[in-house]
Amino acid sequence: MAAAAAKGVSLNHVSRESSDIERLAQFYIEVFGFQRVESPKFEFDVIWLKLEPSFYLHLIERDPTTKLPEGPWSSTSAVADPKHLPRGHHICFSVSNFDSFVQAVKEKGIQIHHRTQPDGKTKQAFFFDPDGNGLEVAGRSEE
DSSP states (O other), X not given: OOOOSOSSOOOOEEEEEESOHHHHHHHHHHXXXXXXXXXXXXXXXXXXXXXXXXXXXXXXXXXXXXXXXXXXXXXXXXXXXGGGGGGSOOEEEEOSOHHHHHHHHXXXXXXXXEEEOTTSSEEXXXXXXXXXXXXXXXXXXXX
């Protein structure tokens, strides 16, 4: 196998475009506990969020003149049913309080598809953020 071109690789951040970055930031703060961090000043608005210890989410004001193909709600075949997310684009977070987390998200009126992996131990919950980006939460039962 050939050596990778990159050395010392680690995930830096994930970015999401949105027409309402304030609303999207509030969702990630309330649901996952992200914190706002200092954001650079560009010719468009951005909000940078951090989830301890080192995961960053960059929310970027959508350019109204373009529609990137990964914009879920702008897709011509968008499917808003979370049961399709296990085979679709999504970001996954692990939580230590899976059952109570799922209950709290449902209480916010968010539709969730949940299942247990074939190992019978790991639970998964799939849902969408306010802009239609796929999310998964993985965890174990709180027994």
